[in-house]
Amino acid sequence: MARATVLGRLTWRVATVTAVRDETSGARTITLDVPGWPGHLAGQHVDVRLTAPDGYSTQRSYSIASAADGERVELTVEPLPDGEVSPYLAQVLSPGDPLEIRGPIGGWFVWRPEASEPVQLVAGGSGVVPLMAMIRARASAGVGTPFRLLYSTRGPGSVLYRAELERHSADGSGLDVTYAYTREVPDGWARPPARVDAALLAEAVWPVERKPAVFVCGPTGFVETVAGLLVSAGHDPRLIRTERFGPSGGPS
Numbered sequence: 196m197a198r199a200t201v202l203g204r205l206t207w208r209v210a211t212v213t214a215v216r217d218e219t220s221g222a223r224t225i226t227l228d229v230p231g232w233p234g235h236l237a238g239q240h241v242d243v244r245l246t247a248p249d250g251y252s253t254q255r256s257y258s259i260a261s262a263a264d265g266e267r268v269e270l271t272v273e274p275l276p277d278g279e280v281s282p283y284l285a286q287v288l289s290p291g292d293p294l295e296i297r298g299p300i301g302g303w304f305v306w307r308p309e310a311s312e313p314v315q316l317v318a319g320g321s322g323v324v325p326l327m328a329m330i331r332a333r334a335s336a337g338v339g340t341p342f343r344l345l346y347s348t349r350g351p352g353s354v355l356y357r358a359e360l361e362r363h364s365a366d367g368s369g370l371d372v373t374y375a376y377t378r379e380v381p382d383g384w385a386r387p388p389a390r391v392d393a394a395l396l397a398e399a400v401w402p403v404e405r406k407p408a409v410f411v412c413g414p415t416g417f418v419e420t421v422a423g424l425l426v427s428a429g430h431d432p433r434l435i436r437t438e439r440f441g442p443s444g445g446p447s
């Protein structure tokens with residue numbers, strides 16, 4: 196049984212793109228219909244495989260942005276200039292196109308709605324994608340687990356899911372969002388552009404005594420810096436889970 200489950204996750208499935216939507220001027224969410232999708236937990240990812248007509252094939256990992264919802268799976272891709280895979284996914288792929296994926300993958304960087312401890316999410320750039328899946332899973336389970344999100348991004352124009360985050364944080368269910376802009380800030384913003392530092396973490400993160408479950412996701416350097424600062428501030432390293440969006444995959 197366990198073997199069948201693992202084999203199912205390792206099997207490539209041909210999904211169909213049912214919709215695409217722009218999240219910012221660059222990043223795009225792709226909605227997929229995946230026949231036979233076994234369901235997933237918030238925080239898991241998939242591998243995506245592209246194959247050229249000459250047979251050359253390459254794969255990359257992408258976090259699942261959506262909460263479990265039958266055979267529907269959403270990914271959000273921030274294209275890297277000169278990237279091999281991400282510009283195709285974010286700029287070329289269209290409704291009706293097939294896309295090979297396998298998963299869900301990952302059993303550590305996950306949040307389950309039955310967990311009751313406060314949750315601290317810390318995102319750098321597109322690292323917000325799996326954290327958004329957690330926020331969506333919380334909303335769809337209808338639980339009021341206290342959640343805080345500290346979201347570091349280049350500027351107001353690069354915030355993913357802004358309207359939805361505003362809606363969830365205004366609905367009184369206990370989600371608190373703090374933005375940290377690294378290059379450009381909105382007019383009248385109190386904090387000048389800066390990277391996340393110890394002072395901001397002390398302000399925006401649950402106090403150590405609350406023993407929050409912490410999820411940190413983003414570029415490797417961001418994740419390592421934030422996790423180090425949290426441990427220095429007294430957070431228990433066993434409660435800190437990290438996901439690094441470094442280069443993934445390669446030719447297969």
Ligand SMILES: Cc1cc2nc3c(=O)[nH]c(=O)nc-3n(C[C@H](O)[C@H](O)[C@H](O)COP(=O)(O)OP(=O)(O)OC[C@H]3O[C@@H](n4cnc5c(N)ncnc54)[C@H](O)[C@@H]3O)c2cc1C
Pocket residue numbers: 240255256257258259271272273274275276277278279280281282321324325414438439440441442443
């Ligand atoms: C578990 C996991 C989940 C991920 N989820 C997402 C997601 O939800 N959304 C998303 O947009 N991306 C995500 N990524 C990153 C993604 O897998 C690819 O690495 C990214 O899209 C670049 O692929 P590419 O083929 O376009 O670039 P490549 O052709 O692989 O690389 C182009 C250049 O950019 C550098 N580079 C590659 N990846 C990165 C990166 N992530 N950060 C900085 N420089 C890089 C390379 O070293 C190279 O110099 C995730 C990565 C992992 C490991």
